Every structure is written in structure tokens, then in C-alpha cells.
Amino acid sequence: MLSINNLQASVEGKEILKGINLIVNSGEIHAIMGPNGSGKSTLASVLAGRSEYEVTGGEVVFEGKDLLEMSPEERSHEGVFLAFQYPVEIPGVSTANFLKTALNEVRKHRGEDQLDAMDFLKLMKEKAKLMDIELSFLQRSLNEGFSGGEKKRNEIFQMAMLNPKLSILDETDSGLDIDALKIVSNGVNSLRSKDNATIVITHYQRLLDYIIPDFVHVLYKGRIVKSGGKELALELESRGYDWVKDEAGE
Amino acid sequence: MQETLELKQRLLAEFSYREQLLNGNTETPLEILRQDAMRRFAELGFPTVRHEEWKYANIMPALSIPFISPKPSILTADEVKEFYLDEIKANVIVFVNGYYAPEHSNIISEEIKISTTSQVLKNTEGVSQFSEISGYKNETFTVLNTDLVTDGAWVTIPDKVILDLPIHILMITDAREYAPIFHPRHTVHCGANSQAHIIYSSYTIGENSGFANTVSEVSLGQNAVLRQYIIQNDNDSAYSVNSSYINQERDSNYSAVTISLGGKFIRNNHTSRLAGENSEANFYGLVLGTGKQLIDNHTLADHATPHCQSNELYKYILDDRSTGVFNGKIIVRPDAQKTNAYQSNKTILLSDTATINTKPQLEIFADDVKCSHGATSGQLDEESLFYLRSRGIPADKARALLLHAFATDVLNHITIGSLRDTLDKSIAIRLHDEDDDIVIVE
Numbered sequence: 001m002l003s004i005n006n007l008q009a010s011v012e013g014k015e016i017l018k019g020i021n022l023i024v025n026s027g028e029i030h031a032i033m034g035p036n037g038s039g040k041s042t043l044a045s046v047l048a049g050r051s052e053y054e055v056t057g058g059e060v061v062f063e064g065k066d067l068l069e070m071s072p073e074e075r076s077h078e079g080v081f082l083a084f085q086y087p088v089e090i091p092g093v094s095t096a097n098f099l100k101t102a103l104n105e106v107r108k109h110r111g112e113d114q115l116d117a118m119d120f121l122k123l124m125k126e127k128a129k130l131m132d133i134e135l136s137f138l139q140r141s142l143n144e145g146f147s148g149g150e151k152k153r154n155e156i157f158q159m160a161m162l163n164p165k166l167s168i169l170d171e172t173d174s175g176l177d178i179d180a181l182k183i184v185s186n187g188v189n190s191l192r193s194k195d196n197a198t199i200v201i202t203h204y205q206r207l208l209d210y211i212i213p214d215f216v217h218v219l220y221k222g223r224i225v226k227s228g229g230k231e232l233a234l235e236l237e238s239r240g241y242d243w244v245k246d247e248a249g250e
Numbered sequence: 251m252q253e254t255l256e257l258k259q260r261l262l263a264e265f266s267y268r269e270q271l272l273n274g275n276t277e278t279p280l281e282i283l284r285q286d287a288m289r290r291f292a293e294l295g296f297p298t299v300r301h302e303e304w305k306y307a308n309i310m311p312a313l314s315i316p317f318i319s320p321k322p323s324i325l326t327a328d329e330v331k332e333f334y335l336d337e338i339k340a341n342v343i344v345f346v347n348g349y350y351a352p353e354h355s356n357i358i359s360e361e362i363k364i365s366t367t368s369q370v371l372k373n374t375e376g377v378s379q380f381s382e383i384s385g386y387k388n389e390t391f392t393v394l395n396t397d398l399v400t401d402g403a404w405v406t407i408p409d410k411v412i413l414d415l416p417i418h419i420l421m422i423t424d425a426r427e428y429a430p431i432f433h434p435r436h437t438v439h440c441g442a443n444s445q446a447h448i449i450y451s452s453y454t455i456g457e458n459s460g461f462a463n464t465v466s467e468v469s470l471g472q473n474a475v476l477r478q479y480i481i482q483n484d485n486d487s488a489y490s491v492n493s494s495y496i497n498q499e500r501d502s503n504y505s506a507v508t509i510s511l512g513g514k515f516i517r518n519n520h521t522s523r524l525a526g527e528n529s530e531a532n533f534y535g536l537v538l539g540t541g542k543q544l545i546d547n548h549t550l551a552d553h554a555t556p557h558c559q560s561n562e563l564y565k566y567i568l569d570d571r572s573t574g575v576f577n578g579k580i581i582v583r584p585d586a587q588k589t590n591a592y593q594s595n596k597t598i599l600l601s602d603t604a605t606i607n608t609k610p611q612l613e614i615f616a617d618d619v620k621c622s623h624g625a626t627s628g629q630l631d632e633e634s635l636f637y638l639r640s641r642g643i644p645a646d647k648a649r650a651l652l653l654h655a656f657a658t659d660v661l662n663h664i665t666i667g668s669l670r671d672t673l674d675k676s677i678a679i680r681l682h683d684e685d686d687d688i689v690i691v692e
Contacts, residue, residue, distance in 0.1 A: 048640050051632075076642035088637040092655025096689040101651065102641040109642070117689045124689075139690075141655075158641065 001026050001063060001197050002166055008057035008222075009046045016042040018222035019058065024166070027194040031208055031233060032201045034219035035241045040201045041085055043219070044170040047199075048082035049075050062166065076102075077109035079165030083155040083172050090142040095154065096124060098142050099161050106162055127160040131187050149180035156187040167191075168199045173207035185210030205237035218244050257313040258295055262288065264319055265397055280377045287386060287396035294390045306575045306607045307517050307546040312489045315459050317431035319398070320347040323424040325455070330354045333420055333453050337668045340418040340449065347424050348400030348432030348462070359415050362446075363406040367435045370404045379437065383467040384495040389519070391491045395433040395465040402435040402464075405448070409441035409471065416447035416666060421464070423484060426456030434464045440502075442471040447666060448478045454485035459514070466494040470502035472526065477505045479664055481673070483512040486541055493519040500526030500555075507663050508535040509673060510545045511680070521550040524558040524586075535564035536660040538680060539572030539604065546575035551593075553586040553619075560590075565660050566597040567653055567681075568604035579611040582619050589619040597627035598656060650683035657681070 002024040009017040016039045024030055034040050046053050047060065049072035060067040067075060090098070100120045107114060115123065128135055131153050143151050152172050159167055169188070173181055188198065188211050200211055208216070208230065216232040217224045220241070225248040226232065236244070265288050269276060276285065296313060297304040323346050330344060330351075343364060344354035350366045357364050370376030386396045403419050423430060440446060454460055462484075470476055484490065490513055496504055510516050522531040537545045551560035566574040576595040597606040610623035630652050638648035657677050664670040678684055 050636055071645070072636060072639035073642050073644050073648075076640055082640055084637065084640075088631075088634050090634050090637070090652070090655060092658040093651055094689070098638070098641070098643075098651070100689050101647065102638075102643050105642040105644065105647075120689055162641065 003061045004058070005060075006058035007043075007046065007055070007060060009042060009053050009055050011042065011053050015056070016222055017046065020222075020224060022217065022224065024197050024199065026197055028215065029192070029198045029200060029211060029213045031213035031216045032199060032219055033203070033205070033216060033233065033236055036203070038219045039222045040219055041170055044082055044085075044168050044201055047080065047168055048072060073105070076162070076164075077106055081159050081162055081164035081167045083152070083159060083167065083169045085170040085172075085174070087143050087151040087155055089144045089146075091144045093142045095138045095140065095142050099124070099158060102158075103161055124161065127157060130160055130190060131157040132183050133157055148175045149177065152176060152184055153180065153187075156184050160187060160191055163191075165196050166199070167196070168201065170201050171203060172200075173202055173204060181207065182210060205233045208233045220244060220248055257317065258291075261394065261398065262292060278377075279374060280371055280380070283377070283381065284397055287393050290387055290393045291390065291397055294393060297390055303548065303577070306573065307515070307544060309489075309515070312459075312461060312515065315429055315461075317429050317459070317461050320349075320424070320428075320430035320432055322349040323347050325351065325354065325422065325424065327354065329455060330422065333422060333451065335418060335449065335451075335669065335672065337672055338416065338418070338449075338666065340416045342418045342420060343403050344420045344422065345401065345403075345434060346422045347430045348402075348434045350401050359413060361408065361411045362413060363408070364417070365404040367399060367402040367404050367437065370437070376404075381467070383469060383497045384465060384493070389493065391463050392465050392493050395435055395463050395493070398433045399435045400432045402437070404436070405438045407438075407440045407444040407446045407474075410443045411441065411446075412444070413446040416449055418449045418451070421450065421452040421462065423452070423454040423460035423462060423488060424456060425454050425458035425460045425485065425488070427458075429459040429461070431461040431463070434462060436464070436466040438466070438468040438476070440468070440470045440474040440476050443473045444471065445475040446477075448476070449481070449666075449669065450478065451481040452484055452490065454488050457485065457487070459487040459489065460484065461489040462491075464490065464492045466492070468494065468496045468504075470496070470498045470504055470529075472499045473501040474499070475503045477665055478507070479666070479669060480506065480508040482508070482510045482516055485512060486514055486543070488513045489515040491517045491519075494521065496522040496531065498522060498524050498526060498529040498531060500528060502526065502529045504530070505532040505663065506534065507660065508533075508547070509660075510535070510537045513543065513545070515544050517546045517548070519548045521552065522560070523552040523554060524560065525554050527555045528557045529555070530559045530561075532560070532663070533562045533564075534660050534663045536657055536677075537564070537566040537568070537574055538657075538677065539566065539568040539574055540570050541572060542570070543572040544575070545572070546577075548575075548577045548579075550579045550581065551591055553580070553582045553589045553591060555585060556587045556589070558586065558589055560592070562593040563660060564595045565656060566595070566606055567600065567656065568597060568606060569600040571601075571603045573604070574606040576606070576608045576625070577611065578609070578623065580613070580621060580623075582614040582616050582621065584615045586616050587618045589616060589621070591619070591621040593623040595625040596656075598630060598653065599627060646682070650681050653681045654678055654683040
């Protein structure tokens with residue numbers, strides 16, 4: 001589904017990603033871990049098409065297409081979804097109407113019929129239940145005045161509505177209490193299928209008790225320095241990152 | 251400078267001519283007042299950009315337009331029809347080029363008195379209330395309006411009347427055959443414990459320029475509530491200067507929402523004097539500037555007594571070569587302790603050639619007050635734009651959505667739901683954010 005080959009990227013002239021290689025297949029969950037400043041969020045941003053990051057080398061192929069050539073909205077239409085580390089507050093735009101606009105744009109691209117307000121509401125009710133979100137919440141301005149946990153839940157709710165092929169969760173667990181973490185994880189798990197894939201970017205192993213990854217990668221100084229199964233996450237939890245740094249030749 | 255003289259001389263000549271028609275009957279209180287105003291106008295003349303209050307609003311180009319004081323103009327019902335607010339049942343009072351058009355007006359509510367300025371000025375008591383609030387002597391356009399007043403609505407809301415239906419004052423400029431200049435004067439008296447809504451809207455028929463020099467004088471009695479909605483949508487060669495003078499007695503509550511859409515040059519002077527304790531004034535404004543429009547909002551919240559509150563929010567979306575001006579003055583007089591006064595001006599500039607000039611002016615002479623002001627200007631928030639795009643919304647649509655949301659913040663202060671919805675729709679169309687199929691949860 002996704003093939004990242006020797007991806008290099010910089011921001012404001014500073015090189016952050018120094019040659020990332022990663023293959024993600026349908027049905028897989030990949031966890032990307034690493035210390036602060038290792039380039040985890042940069043990778044997520046580059047995949048979603050944030051303009052302040054400049055790709056200086058390598059390629060990203062998604063479902064046979066050059067992902068890096070696409071605008072952020074085209075990536076979304078093709079089935080890429082980024083759950084933001086810091087979801088943006090947008091006063092004056094209700095979550096419901098924003099999502100209806102977004103979903104219909106995606107459906108248009110897929111050659112599906114537009115949903116009217118009634119059908120949309122039905123779908124929204126169903127997905128809101130999944131994420132334990134009150135409907136009144138969706139009438140409010142997008143993320144405005146939401147708590148950290150509410151914002152993250154809203155991200156996964158949007159993911160459920162848009163039904164992407166590849167979801168990238170950028171530190172979705174950071175700052176969540178255990179109840180919110182369970183709700184978010186349940187949401188992600190219930191959306192899992194053999195046709196989609198997820199990249200979970202996290203700083204903490206705790207999330208991986210709830211979302212069980214098939215592969216764990218350690219990102220350090222802009223490169224993936226170690227890959228393994230879910231047991232790698234446990235090892236990182238008990239031993240910290242220092243031994244990885246040592247192995248990387250620091 | 252030559253042109254300045256020209257319009258000024260023409261207006262003074264018009265005044266002298268009108269005076270001759272009185273056949274020497276010039277000693278009435280009204281004529282004495284008008285003569286005084288004429289002398290003041292001769293002294294003051296039109297402001298140039300060297301005048302601090304007119305620094306960014308250059309009126310000089312208007313003075314070379316061959317404006318003519320109009321004769322009453324007759325419009326057909328069909329011509330007026332499109333300007334009614336169909337979805338709102340209201341008391342409608344229509345003026346064409348400043349003249350009352352009874353054939354297009356419709357007063358339904360029996361509990362209020364609606365007359366016209368020309369009628370009221372026929373009796374001495376009316377004259378004593380004319381220019382009572384504005385004081386008229388200091389500001390050129392108000393002086394000129396006092397000189398040459400065309401006509402206008404004269405509304406009296408008696409004590410304790412809670413008016414169900416709004417009053418809609420519809421001002422139409424007929425600029426089909428020539429460029430008219432006229433001087434509407436509206437007066438609104440709200441009795442103690444009364445409550446009312448007034449909608450003002452202005453439109454142009456025809457392609458010529460028009461110049462509406464409007465003055466409104468409004469008084470709120472004790473505990474009165476008045477909400478005014480001002481919709482400015484003239485053609486793109488129209489000039490207007492709108493001076494509103496509000497006087498508020500104890501416990502009164504005044505709000506105004508001014509929506510500036512069409513017009514080449516719009517200058518709004520909105521002044522409220524918080525003359526009685528615990529009174530509250532709220533000014534909101536939304537400006538959508540395109541082309542070479544200039545839209546200038548000058549506000550003054552004059553806190554004269556303790557425990558009063560004023561709150562201002564003006565939002566501008568400026569595109570092309572348009573210019574916005576916001577000058578918000580707050581005066582807190584020595585007695586006005588425990589004043590709360592807030593002011594905010596936010597602008598989104600959509601082009602490199604659009605300009606906003608914003609200036610807060612706080613003059614505080616009391617020591618126990620809370621005053622704040624803030625101004626922001628810039629482009630649309632890139633992070634918000636990226637967020638929407640990452641969800642599949644194309645860049646153009648995402649921009650429109652964000653601009654519409656920015657504007658909605660002001661529209662939400664309109665308490666007549668159907669008016670808010672109508673305006674919201676027309677603003678959505680202007681910002682290309684059209685969606686008739688809104689999701690309403692529950």
C-alpha cells in the first residue's frame with residue numbers, strides 16, 4: 001500500500017529526515033517510536049503534505065501513485081488520513097457541517113453519490129456512538145474549547161467518518177487519561193480491516209497495550225535504526241532509548 | 251481645492267435659494283437653527299485628509315462629481331419589491347433619494363408612532379427635539395445635514411411598549427438619471443422600559459453615483475432596549491456618510507450591527523453617550539471590501555456615568571485594492587468609575603494591495619475601570635487551512651469556509667433569526683461558501 005524509499009526532508013534548511021525506508025501493507029499496523037526530536041512528527045507531516053516541509057530526496061508511493069506530487073486534499077481523496085498531534089480549533093465552523101463537506105468531497109472523488117443532510121446525520125450518529133461522542137458536541141464549533149481528550153476523540157471520529165485506507169496517528173495518545181486512551185484505542189481497533197493500514201506514531205509504549213502493532217520501528221536522528229515485532233516496544237519500555245542509540249553508533 | 255469649493259458653493263447657493271422661497275419667513279426656530287448650521291458649514295467646509303479624523307477617508311474625489319439635490323422620484327412597486335425583506339414581517343418605511351415614499355411603506359404596529367422628519371418639523375415642539383442629541387455644530391456632515399435635511403423617519407416607542415415587529419427603514423438611491431446628493435435625518439425615541447428592533451438598509455438603483463449624508467439621532471429612556479441592524483449595500487460608485495448619535499439613560503441597553511457590503515465610500519460615525527448608570531452599548535461591524543472600496547468605521551463610546559459597559563467587535567475581510575479604517579474611541583469621564591469597555595478589530599487581508607488602518611483611542615479620566623482593546627490583521631490561518639485540506643476539502647472551499655466562519659462571529663449578534671439567516675446566506679454567496687443543506691443535529 002505504502003512504500004517509502006530513502007525519504008529525506010528538511011524544514012527551514014535543517015535536515016530532519018535523512019533517508020527513511022518503510023513498507024506498509026494492507027491490514028498492518030506499524031508503530032513508529034523514538035525519542036523527542038527524532039523526526040516522528042516530521043514524517044507524519046510530510047506524508048500528509050504540510051507545505052513548510054521540503055522533501056529533498058527519495059520517494060513515497062501510495063497505491064501505485066506518487067504521493068509527494070499530490071496536494072493535501074488529493075492525498076485525503078486517495079485515502080490518507082492524518083490524526084493531528086495538535087488538532088486546530090476553528091471557531092464558527094460546526095464539526096457536523098465541516099465533516100459533511102469533507103466527506104462529500106471524498107465521495108465525489110471516489111465516484112460515489114453526495115450524502116444529503118439526512119443521510120449524513122444517520123451515518124454520523126452511528127459513528128459518534130462508536131467513539132462515545134455526544135451529538136450536541138458535533139454541533140459545536142470544530143474543536144473550539146474542547147479538552148485535549150475531546151480533540152483526540154474527535155480526530156478518530158473524523159477518521160471513522162472518512163474511512164481512509166491509510167491512517168497516520170501522530171501522538172494521538174499524548175496527554176490522554178486512561179479512559180480517553182481506551183475510547184480512542186477501541187475506535188482505532190474497530191476500524192481495522194484487511195483493506196486498511198495504520199501508522200501509529202507515539203512516544204509512549206502504553207498506547208501499544210491497546211493498539212497491538214504488527215511492526216515496531218525506532219526512529220532516531222531522522223533514520224529508522226531498528227525494526228521488530230511488538231516485543232520491541234516492550235523492550236524500549238523497560239530499557240529506554242539509550243541502548244538503541246548505542247547500537248546506532250552514538 | 252477648486253472642486254472642494256465648487257460643491258460647497260453649490261450647497262450654500264442651494265440653501266440661499268431655499269431661504270428666498272420662504273419669503274422673508276426666516277425667524278422661525280427651525281430657520282434660525284438652519285441658518286446657524288449654514289454659517290457653520292461655510293466655516294468648516296469639507297474635511298481634507300489633513301484633518302486627523304479623515305486621514306484615511308479622502309472625500310475630495312466626491313466633490314468633483316456633479317451631484318444634484320434631487321426632486322422626489324417615483325418608483326414603481328416592482329422596482330422597490332426586491333429590496334423588501336420578504337422573510338420578515340416588519341413595519342416598513344421607504345425613502346427614495348431621501349424623500350418619504352408612503353406608497354411603498356406599510357406601518358402595521360399600532361402601539362408606536364411613526365412619522366417623518368418633515369412632518370415633525372412643522373410644529374415647534376418637534377423643532378425643539380431636532381438636533382437635540384447630535385448638537386450638530388462640530389461635524390461638517392452633521393452640520394450640512396441640519397442645513398439641508400431632506401426627510402427621514404421619526405419614530406417614537408412609548409414607555410413600556412415591547413414592539414413585536416421590527417421597523418424596517420429602507421433607503422433607496424435612484425441614480426438612474428443623475429447623481430443625487432441628499433441628507434436623510436432619522437430620529438428614534440425609545441421610552442422607558444420599551445424594547446424595539448430597527449433595521450436600516452440602503453440600496454441603489456442605477457449606475458450613477460449617489461451621496462447619502464445620513465444623520466440618526468437616537469435616545470433610549472430608562473431600562474429601554476434597542477437593537478439596530480444596518481445593512482449597507484449601495485452600488486460601487488456610491489458615497490455615504492452615516493452619523494449616528496445615541497444617548498442612553500440609566501439601565502438602557504443598545505446594540506448595533508453594521509454590515510457594510512456595497513458602496514465606493516462608506517464612512518460610519520457611531521457614537522453612544524452612556525449618560526445614565528448601568529447602561530450598556532454594543533457595536534458590532536462586518537466589512538466585506540472588494541475593488542477600490544473604502545469603508546471607515548469611527549466609533550465613540552462615551553462613558554459619562556459609573557457602572558456602564560461598552561463592547562465593540564469589528565471584523566473586516568478586505569480583498570483587491572480595498573481599504574478599511576477602524577477608529578475606536580473610548581472616553582471614560584472622571585465620574586465613570588467601574589466602567590467596562592472592550593474593543594476588538596480583526597482583519598483578514600486577501601490581497602497584497604488591500605489595506606487596513608486601525609486605531610484605538612482610549613481617553614480615561616477615572617481610576618477604577620477595565621478597558622481593553624485589541625487589533626489583529628493578517629492572512630487566513632495556514633494551520634487551519636491545512637487542517638481542512640487534509641480532510642479532503644479543496645483549498646478554495648477551505649478558504650471560503652474559514653472566511654465565512656470569521657464573518658459569522660459578527661452575524662451571530664443579530665437576534666432576529668430570519669434576518670441573520672438571510673444575511674448569512676448572502677454573505678456565504680459573496681464568499682463562495684454556499685451550502686443549502688446544513689446539518690442540524692438533534
